[in-house]
Amino acid sequence: MTPIIEARNITKRFPGVLANDDVSFTLNKGEILAFLGENGAGKSTLMNILYGLYSSDEGEVKVRGNSVDIQGPSDAIELGIGMVHQHFQLVPVFTVAENIVMGTEPTQFPFSWFAFGLSSGIVALLSFLGAMIGLNNVGQWLLAALAGGGIVAGSYLLFYLLGRISSQKAGVYIPVISAIGITGGVVSALSQGMPGQIPLYIILSILFAAASYPALRVLATALDRHTAARRIRELSEQYGLVVDPKALIEDIPVGIQQRVEILKTLYREADILILDEPTAVLTPQETEELFEIIQTLVDRGKSIIFITHKLKEIMSFADRVVVLRDGRVVGETTPEESSRGELAEMMVGREVSLVVDKEPAEAKEVVLEVEGISAEDDRQQTVLRDVSLSVRYGEVLGVAGVQGNGQTELVEVLTGLRTATAGRFHILDQEMTNASPRRITELGVAHVPEDRQRVGLVLPSPVFDNLLLNTYYKPPFAKRAMLQFDEIHAYAHRLVEEFDVRPPNEELLVESLSGGNQQKVIVAREFSRPIKLLIAAQPTRGLDVGSIEYIHRRLIEKRDEGTAVLLVSVELDEIMALSDRIAVMYEGEIVATVDADKVTRRELGLLMAGSSLDTLKEA
Amino acid sequence: MTAQAQSIDIPKATELSRKDLVIAVLFLILGGLILVLGGFGTQPGERAIFTDQILGDLFSLASRSTLYTIGSMSILIGGLRLIRALDSLKSVLTWGGIFLMVFGFLVWITSGTKLNITGMVQSMLTAATPLTLGALAGILCERAGIINIAIEGMMLSGAFAAVAFAGIFNNLWLGLLCASLVGGLMAAVHAVLSIKYKVDQIISGTVINILAAGATRFLNLRLLEPSGLSAPGQLGAIRIPLLADIPIIGPILFENSPTVFIMLILVVVINYVVFFTPWGLRMRACGEHPRAADTVGVHVNLMRYVSVTLGGLIAGIGGAYFSLDVVGAFEDNMTRGQGFVALAAMIFGNWSPVGGFLAALLFGFADAIQVKMQILRPILPFLNVYIPHEFLQTAPYILTIIVVAGVVGRSRPPAEEGKPYEKQ
Amino acid sequence: MTEEKQGLGLFKSRIAAWPSWAKLVSVAALLGVIVLVSKWLILLLLVALGLWPILVLLGLGILGVVSTRHGGWPWMKEWLGTKLKPLVLPALAVLAALILGGFVIMLTDNAAYQAIGAGQVGKGIGLAFKNLVRAYVALYQGALGSPARILSAIFRGAIGGEGLKPIMGAVRGPSDSLVQSVPYIFAGLAVALGFRSGLFNIGAEGQIGVGWLVSVIVGFSFPSLPGIILLPMAIIAGALAAGIWGALAGLLKAETGAHEVITTIMFNYISFRLSEWILCGPLENVQGTCRTKDVVPAAYLPKFLDHPVTMHWGFILALLAAAATAWLLFKTTWGYEMRTVGTNPDAARYGGMNVSRTYVLAMFLSGLLAGLAGVSQGLGLTHNIALGFSAGYGFDAIALALLGKSNPVGVVGASILFGVLRAGAARMQSLAGIPTEIVQIVQSLVIVFIAAPAIIKAVYRLKDDGDESRQTVFSRGWGS
Incomplete structure (x- = not known):
């Protein structure tokens, strides 16, 4: 049996990076093929090549045995390849239906006798009534009605006619219309006795025909929302993917958005589905549902490529696994022939211990005390509801939760970047509710922000500028508003050495550093001040394993020095490895706060999906 | 229509939002001012008479009592807003109040004389024409994700091209066509700079504006004036027989210059295209989430090129309005910043063609009333001076600032506007 | 090189060791000497500018x-390469723009078309080319004078005993250029400061008008005050008024998020309309002129030399303003805040900076600098303000800031270049009949080439070395 997809020797280079190096694989019909690899191993690049978003530098792809050249997504769609991207490709302000049909919309001709009669009738009536006020006799009134209605009806019919003609090929439409125009032009030019105008009329006629064709093609095809909704409902029933076609994307939860993405591919009749890290934004329970959906899809003859860096998922349902590292295929196996440890080793290239060595915490007095904080997001939706928590000296409080459950806003409120609409919080017994970021920083609070490039760094500035972002105004760096460059450079030089930022040059622009080194710059800045409380949001997102270990070690060091640490992360492993206590957030609320050593992964997963602690105990 | 349904403020039960406070205070102050105008700016027994050129006097109002009524109603609306009563009717009350106050102002300036209200509406529509065309141009660009502050430049070059080519071909209609084409050409330059070369779109727009101002003046002095082509004459009004005889709506809707008709047709057509066709859906997707559009096979940059150029074609017609409709000749810098006001109309209208048209009507009204005031010259109470008409000329600009500051209405621009799309 | 630097460093540290009163006294003494010999310094500067080809060769x-x-040509090549590298792109951009401008002039040559129309194609093209050369020669001489004439004037002055008079006539071109560059420097600094703070101040034009108007009003309202009080008062009043006018846009952005591009454009038009009213109404001096009274001579910015050299102290003020702007931006915490807010407002907020306050401050300073452009025109050149004062300086300033990479030194250089173009264009119009607006066309082309270096690199087949520093991003949508 020929494999449905066969990729050979795919190589893709980006400036300075070899993203895919001689990658080959096959996908058989009805199979779930998993791609395993760390962030940056080249999985997404490979898939984007298959989907035509990138073109490969070398190598060839065969689909159903035929060699193909995929130039863009439309080619891929044509070949029956559909992709659910890691970051959903959905327009937030469009409806579900609009998102699904975009690109292959069902259309209708915007003509109905009803609209035709109604609009011309109304205009005729209005003209009649208007004429009654001002004009003298019944004949004039009727004429006005006739004129009004006639104009509407006439233009409607003309449009209909032209639209119909334009539904022929351009090769028919343009010559016909040009010919009509030219004849009319020649006749009128001759009748006016200006034969010199004839070339002009000819040019204008051709111009009009050429320009009106695409215009009419656009005008004569209206979006058929009814058909779209009907087809989507059919598909939903067929595959058990329930969605409301009229809902706006921004109003529905991520789990449903993912269904919309899958429906998008099914609507295009794809039979090869690429799912790029589909579980990253889902709770463990939503993940289960997704797996059921995938199973249904496979049962109906679809083939699935599934990308992940989570071992557990692979073990539970993949048919075959391809492991990528640094852009190369380092192994191919099946879950039955392999173990989690083995796969992990293949993926990372050495033995990994996901455990961080740490002593039990010695909890002391409270540093951060949060009481009933609520806040809104940028769209004025309440996303943080009545959150209370406390962090003590020398402990790590982990905040777990699926992305987008209010963690971002919580951190922003605590660091003064967002106003709280209710509640208050104290740091070191001082009320800091809605205080300025500077006051909070000066109290000894460090903040490793979630979005390091957007919030934490000034990318086009040198490292030394970034190291001063929140201390630039203080002596010894500034004397009466004058920056002291000697001190600044010496300080920056020292930090760059101490925190092992590479390359070790404080004059370099931060944007030229790698992600891990950018994060080191932030850590260097935040950890080198005398701090009492450290708020770290997603401190290791998107970093390589080496950097993750480094950051984890530094965090625990800080804790052991007695700093209070509030760690927000969506990586359950990170939370479990570092925290002393864990607070779980769901839909803007803290559903439970538990001791880290008295809770299992499964329990945390259920909490993250919104179960309360009580139901957990009962179960 | 889906794109506009979002920007609804969720009212908070606990406190008065700052925006509400501003609006309430504005209503209180303006209501008070109208009371003062009624008490001291009018004579007792004076009436304001509104007329129509065919029907004669339409209706007349006792100015003082009308102004008292309107003033107290405005204060009432402001007060209601302040104590958060009738919150569900908030926007209806606000717009009703604004309408009343504008009408009150109209009554005050007419007090003791007559005002041709049909003529007023007509000149309002005429003044709104270039603004609407400019706003449509902006909508096409910005819905596709390209910021367009070059409407002014596109209109100016259109105005020039209209005169130049009307003179060369000795045909005003061809002038109009070429105005449109040259506007499209300028837009294409903007598109190439901002899409291909990824120049910051505001800088690229500024370039178009400077280039248009310089090039039109230069070419006018060097080519048009020496060859005597700079005054080809005006496009006459088109009168639809019979329908134009209908009182009130006839002269307003059916007897207009061609650009006004073009404008009215384009508002309907563009609104339909943007919101009800597949092309419009894809085009809006390019402005909201280009990557999503790309992954379903829409050619984002091609879409943007087409959209921006179409916008330029429309802006060019807006330019021809100035030279062929109003003046019949080219004058330096004759668009006088209307392109920027059009931009504001676009923002005010929430990036929707019909909304932009309504906003343009509002600006057009400010313009029309300013012209009327130069004739009627009402005297301010206490100060005993005329209001200099230049003050009223600033009204559209001040209105624009108020609009972009978000004091009235709230708009939501396309999300990915201003960012070049890079495929990767 | 290194030795030199060490020597300089030693010198610096020695001076730093002086007591502060000694520093003050020595600075004051230095200033005094400069003021005393200013006339001669300026004359020297003008002559040098006129003779620049000779100086470059020298x-x-x-x-x-x-x-x-040091090893001959390779060393010299490297030295020149490192010193001139940042100038290559702007220089090529200006050159390309001038060449394209030349094409525009040739393509719009009526005389040439007439010749071509008459069937003499060769003659027509020749004529167009001849006219272009004539135009550009007029441009050069109007802007920088003719070196031969300056040399002969020096000889006549020194040997022929005719004194300074012939030299004055010969350096009129360079002087006009520098005088023209004064408002450019101020306005360019205004826009550059805005760029650095992430603000696109298109309102410089209106701010110039406000500064101009207010300084003129102060200048004629207090005729009894002595110059030493009146002049600074007029300058400060004009600058402050324009600063506040500019700060309004900053305030709107900070408080409501209204995009400064729109608000500043609107403020421009508001100031134009209001100036129409005030200049043709309350402040009109002679009916029908739409012009104010002249300021009293005590409030004039003093000139350095006699007629026809119009150089006034505004030029020195402009250079001082450039130095102050550079110091503020790069050496102070305020400048650090502005630059950080300009490149990444989110990071600035995170770093505890008050972003709103920085916007207001930056717009205030930007308006203040733009206002000084108007002040220098009002007090240094026209001595009054008339309708139609708007000469496009505010818009040209955008090109200047881009050309100078938002760096005060660069802005001064670019301003002098534009001053040269403008002074030359006036002459070109009177001699060759080419409208001065050609400068505007050239300027917009310069902006295009600077903002899209890919075009220039493609035209000149330079290799892409990828060192384009990122421009500040303005187009983040319309706010609100």
Whole structure:
């Protein structure tokens, strides 16, 4: 049996990076093929090549045995390849239906006798009534009605006619219309006795025909929302993917958005589905549902490529696994022939211990005390509801939760970047509710922000500028508003050495550093001040394993020095490895706060999906 | 229509939002001012008479009592807003109040004389024409994700091209066509700079504006004036027989210059295209989430090129309005910043063609009333001076600032506007 | 090089060790000396500007001599390369723009078309080319004078005993250029400061008008005050008024998020309309002129030399403003805040900076600088303000800031270049009949080439070395 997809020797280079190096694989019909690899191993690049978003530098792809050249997504769609991207490709302000049909919309001709009669009738009536006020006799009134209605009806019919003609090929439409125009032009030019105008009329006629064709093609095809909704409902029933076609994307939860993405591919009749890290934004329970959906899809003859860096998922349902590292295929196996440890080793290239060595915490007095904080997001939706928590000296409080459950806003409120609409919080017994970021920083609070490039760094500035972002105004760096460059450079030089930022040059622009080194710059800045409380949001997102270990070690060091640490992360492993206590957030609320050593992964997963602690105990 | 349904403020039960406070205070102050105008700016027994050129006097109002009524109603609306009563009717009350106050102002300036209200509406529509065309141009660009502050430049070059080519071909209609084409050409330059070369779109727009101002003046002095082509004459009004005889709506809707008709047709057509066709859906997707559009096979940059150029074609017609409709000749810098006001109309209208048209009507009204005031010259109470008409000329600009500051209405621009799309 | 630097450093540290009163006294003494000999310094500057080709050759000669000690041509090439690298792109951009401008002039040559129309194509093209050369020669001479005439004037002055008079006539071109560059420097600094703070101040034009108007009003309202009080008062009043006018836009952005591009444009038009009213109404001096009274002579910005050299102290003020702007931006915490807010407002907020306050401050300073452009025109050149004062300086300033990479030194250089173009264009119009608006066309082309270096690199087949520093991003949508 020929494999449905066969990729050979795919190589893709980006400036300075070899993203895919001689990658080959096959996908058989009805199979779930998993791609395993760390962030940056080249999985997404490979898939984007298959989907035509990138073109490969070398190598060839065969689909159903035929060699193909995929130039863009439309080619891929044509070949029956559909992709659910890691970051959903959905327009937030469009409806579900609009998102699904975009690109292959069902259309209708915007003509109905009803609209035709109604609009011309109304205009005729209005003209009649208007004429009654001002004009003298019944004949004039009727004429006005006739004129009004006639104009509407006439233009409607003309449009209909032209639209119909334009539904022929351009090769028919343009010559016909040009010919009509030219004849009319020649006749009128001759009748006016200006034969010199004839070339002009000819040019204008051709111009009009050429320009009106695409215009009419656009005008004569209206979006058929009814058909779209009907087809989507059919598909939903067929595959058990329930969605409301009229809902706006921004109003529905991520789990449903993912269904919309899958429906998008099914609507295009794809039979090869690429799912790029589909579980990253889902709770463990939503993940289960997704797996059921995938199973249904496979049962109906679809083939699935599934990308992940989570071992557990692979073990539970993949048919075959391809492991990528640094852009190369380092192994191919099946879950039955392999173990989690083995796969992990293949993926990372050495033995990994996901455990961080740490002593039990010695909890002391409270540093951060949060009481009933609520806040809104940028769209004025309440996303943080009545959150209370406390962090003590020398402990790590982990905040777990699926992305987008209010963690971002919580951190922003605590660091003064967002106003709280209710509640208050104290740091070191001082009320800091809605205080300025500077006051909070000066109290000894460090903040490793979630979005390091957007919030934490000034990318086009040198490292030394970034190291001063929140201390630039203080002596010894500034004397009466004058920056002291000697001190600044010496300080920056020292930090760059101490925190092992590479390359070790404080004059370099931060944007030229790698992600891990950018994060080191932030850590260097935040950890080198005398701090009492450290708020770290997603401190290791998107970093390589080496950097993750480094950051984890530094965090625990800080804790052991007695700093209070509030760690927000969506990586359950990170939370479990570092925290002393864990607070779980769901839909803007803290559903439970538990001791880290008295809770299992499964329990945390259920909490993250919104179960309360009580139901957990009962179960 | 889906794109506009979002920007609804969720009212908070606990406190008065700052925006509400501003609006309430504005209503209180303006209501008070109208009371003062009624008490001291009018004579007792004076009436304001509104007329129509065919029907004669339409209706007349006792100015003082009308102004008292309107003033107290405005204060009432402001007060209601302040104590958060009738919150569900908030926007209806606000717009009703604004309408009343504008009408009150109209009554005050007419007090003791007559005002041709049909003529007023007509000149309002005429003044709104270039603004609407400019706003449509902006909508096409910005819905596709390209910021367009070059409407002014596109209109100016259109105005020039209209005169130049009307003179060369000795045909005003061809002038109009070429105005449109040259506007499209300028837009294409903007598109190439901002899409291909990824120049910051505001800088690229500024370039178009400077280039248009310089090039039109230069070419006018060097080519048009020496060859005597700079005054080809005006496009006459088109009168639809019979329908134009209908009182009130006839002269307003059916007897207009061609650009006004073009404008009215384009508002309907563009609104339909943007919101009800597949092309419009894809085009809006390019402005909201280009990557999503790309992954379903829409050619984002091609879409943007087409959209921006179409916008330029429309802006060019807006330019021809100035030279062929109003003046019949080219004058330096004759668009006088209307392109920027059009931009504001676009923002005010929430990036929707019909909304932009309504906003343009509002600006057009400010313009029309300013012209009327130069004739009627009402005297301010206490100060005993005329209001200099230049003050009223600033009204559209001040209105624009108020609009972009978000004091009235709230708009939501396309999300990915201003960012070049890079495929990767 | 290194030795030199060490020597300089030693010198610096020695001066730093002085007591502060000594520093003050020595600075004051230095200033006093400069003021005393200013006339001669300026004359020297003008002559140097007029004779720049000779000076460049001389410099190259000296460099050649020095290079023989360091290893000849390779060293010299490297030295020149490192010193001139940042200038290459702007220089090529200006050159390309001038060439394209030349095409525009040739393509719009009526005389040539007439010749071509008459069937003499060769003659027509020749004529167009001849007219272009004539135009550009007029441009050069109007802007920089003719070196031969300056040399002969020096000889006549020194040997012929005719004194300064012939030289004054000969350096009129350079003087006009520098005088024209004064408002450019101020306005360019205004826009550059805005760029650095992430603000696109298109309102410089209106701010110039406000500064101009207010300084003129102060200048004629207090005729009894002595110059030493009146002049600074007029300058400060004009600058402050324009600063506040500009700060309004900053305030709107900070408080409501209204995009400064729209608000500043609107403020422009508001100021134009209001100035129409005030200049043709309450402040009109002679009915029908739409012009104010002249300021009293005590409030004039003093001139350095006699007629026809119009150089006034505004030029020195402009250079001082550039130095102050550079110091503020790069050496102070305020400047650090502005630059950080300009490149990444989110990070600035995170770093505890008050972003709103920075926007207001930046717009205030930007308006203040733009206002000084108007002040220098009002008090230095026209001595009154008339309708139609708007000469497009505010818009040209955008090109200046881009050309100078938002760096005060760069802005001064670019401003002098634009001053040269403008002074030359006036002459070109009177001699060759080419409208001055050609400068506007050239300027917009310069912006295009600077903002899209890919075009220039493609035209000149330069290799892409990828060192384009990122421009500040303005187009983040319309706010609100």
